Amino acid sequence: MEFPIYQVDALGVMATAPGNDVDFVCRFFAPRTGTPEDPATGSAYCTLAPYWAKRLGRSALRARQLSERGGEVFCESLNDRVTVAGRAVVYLEGRITI
Numbered sequence: 001m002e003f004p005i006y007q008v009d010a011l012g013v014m015a016t017a018p019g020n021d022v023d024f025v026c027r028f029f030a031p032r033t034g035t036p037e038d039p040a041t042g043s044a045y046c047t048l049a050p051y052w053a054k055r056l057g058r059s060a061l062r063a064r065q066l067s068e069r070g071g072e073v074f075c076e077s078l079n080d081r082v083t084v085a086g087r088a089v090v091y092l093e094g095r096i097t098i
Contacts (some may be wrong), residue, residue, distance in 0.1 A: 006031040023061040040071030053077035
């Protein structure tokens with residue numbers, strides 16, 4: 001039985017698994033926000049890094065987003081903080097005035 005992701009009552013869906021040449025892999029889908037699949041979701045690693053750090057028993061991790069464009073992410077789970085690093089693509093520039 002198939003259940004399309006766009007029918008899930010959530011803004012986004014993350015899928016993760018152990019990686020072969022990295023600590024873990026991830027995909028992120030958000031069709032209800034107009035993003036069928038996000039090519040590289042840095043914010044997702046703020047949730048995934050603590051999970052995998054606990055599971056693997058170490059804080060510094062290397063991950064890969066398995067979208068078509070993909071991305072390699074270096075993250076570290078530090079108590080109540082997560083650092084995320086990798087190559088980035090500028091997709092928006094602007095100024096907010098309050």
